Amino acid sequence: MSLAIAGMGWVTPLGDGVDAVWEQLLYGHEACAEKISEQFGNRSYSAFRVPESALGRLASHPRLRRASAISRFAAAAGLQALQAAGVKVEPQNAERMALVFAISNGGVIYTKRFYRDIVEAGAQSARPLLFPETVFNAPASHLAAILEITGSTYTLVGDSAVGLLAIRMAEDLMMNEELEYCLVVGAEEVDWLLCDAYRRWRLLRLAPPLEPFNKTARGMILSEGAGAVLLSRTGPIMIAQTDAGAYYRKRTETEEILNRILSNLTQSEVDFVISSANGTFIDQAECRALRRILPDAIVYTAKPAVGESGGAAGLWQVILGAQALDRGELPPLLHVTSTIPLRVPASRTALTKARHAIVLSCGVNQQVAGLRLSIP
């Protein structure tokens, strides 16, 4: 089945709002990296963080008073998507909208704070107000309460492919003809602890730039924010096909799964690919698979500009793909430091009559998925 994109919302380290972020990307701007440190850590890390000004327009809601950053990002993106579509949830249609929330690490800031109290001063110091915010579905619960959705609400957890898996789940849910809309939201917040963990896993670069498709995988820069896509039955841009892919057992299997997904999604013409290249081992796997299956397609990734945002990443890629199809151009690919055997947009590139795009999401925790966007 195919679904349409009725509205989108975007909260990123480059600001908020689909058009505003898109403009920044077109001009080749990159988010400002912020140094983050921790009292017991002996090094600091660079991360792309959402500027406080990006949430300035977020209306206050009792549910957000004590909520974590991730919940506020999600609320802002979700509200933007509904507003863009001109859709308002009313009591009579509250059950006709589902919410699928994609998350990777969840409310890590409050989780760390809650556990720190336990480690520092014992269980009796644990703060009961913090605990509920550590639960994976807290951001989805806040968003459902703000939007007054009373039907199906799911939180899916996974790596940076989880956003596409959430869209696949939305397709499953929309098999039910009584549903009119499904709001898919991906969100993530960044913390020193995550940076340290990814560094120990040899996947993190200590400071920008994030160099995509470099033969030497120097690592990613983490980021935060949210992306929201409101799916409906008809609209100008369709999610024509999804492929829930598979998981790889060893990193060497990644390319084979990508080959399979690309072969499945390229039954019809493809104009460009929104890749998930993020400066890690997945870049070369994607590069090889793309060269093999789609050697002529233009390939773009926004991660050098906005970082790797885990649970939000897949939604950001879908928004990028839809925006590029709608506007007929792609932003320049940043920080290309070596010769890449792919067609990449070195500068702002017009996409004449582009109608089909592929979004590939390859996570660092074994999950891989893809989808195809089309203008009917």
Added chain:
Amino acid sequence: MLKTTAGNGKSSLARVAVVAAGVVSPLGFGLRETLDSLREGRDCIAPVTRFSVAECRCKTAGQVADERLINDQPEAGRARRLHRASFMMIYALKEALAQEPRFKPELTVVGTTSGGMSYGEDYYRSLYRRDSLRDSPAWIANYPAQKPVIDAQEVFEISAPCQVIANACASGTNAIGHAFECVRSGRYERVLAGGYDALSELVFVGFDSLQASTPEKCRPFDRHRTGMVLGEGAAILALENLDAARERGARVLAEITGYGMSTDNFHLTQPDPSGIGPRRAMERALQSAQISADSVDYINAHGTATPFNDAAEGKAIGELFGRVPISSTKSMMGHSLGAAGAIEAIICLLALQHQFVPPNINFRAPDQLVDLNIVANEASRTVLRTVLSNSFGFGGTNASILMQKFEA
């Protein structure tokens, strides 16, 4: 209610069979031990041994013994690295695949709340105390919530994509319900569904800090109930299009016939006291199965034994079902969070297969505010055709599934 139509405009809903199941929980390893514990009304709650609970009000939980769990692994070489939640999931999947070795799922849907959380705790504690971080790569690699199901699939060479639902305590029932709808809609023919969670200090202290857990016995629906105890475990069910299952001669253990879900936006941790959230989920499950409330013979309640949950759930059950027999099997094994709905689905399956209702142990006095027919303290033999299982979670997520005895 799921409504799909085929090209000819007629309803095209498939029937959904359970063709295999596997479980590990404080009640036992496998279906046989679980059945014995249920029939005996065994209290499987014991003092917590995995971490210090000296400063907690609650000091007990339902736990799965590590010696058996880890020694029973198909791949002993990898065993040191994996999280306990992975071991549990591997055990459950192994049991299910022993019944249906050729079951090749197109999709796997599981529920969890915390995955490998205790590895995250190890990592944080070592950083904070400047202890050795030699094992940190293994902790980090095995911490993600989706890892246990990927590990289990890997052991048995299954490569289906995984949807890992984290809807707090409703996750397991949501996973089975969503898998049911995926098969019922005709989009998939075979789906694995289940849930897993292992005890962790952070979660244990969290519930303790909210005073949701009890220093006493867990007494669901009792007038003097004082809260929940935590548990752990994993369970998996193999769901298949009934026609396809019969065509290949598979043994059908039961049918899943309905699923309902609702979101009540009352509070992040407390249910709406009116019971509207649970009531909507149960009503939707009945609509989905196209049956009336009086067709339900037994309800495996969410029944955490917290004053708020049992009051709201009891009110909704009383209003909808009157005096249908109900029990909360959490009284015997504790609340295993993301695994609870999946384990309780297997308890319902066993109840249907063996025609008995499992007990709600530690029950002393009925709650005067709700008129319920509690299966108090002892299992009883009865005729069961249709059973309902409830799970409700933080965030106002409510889920109910209906299962039916298979009649060819």
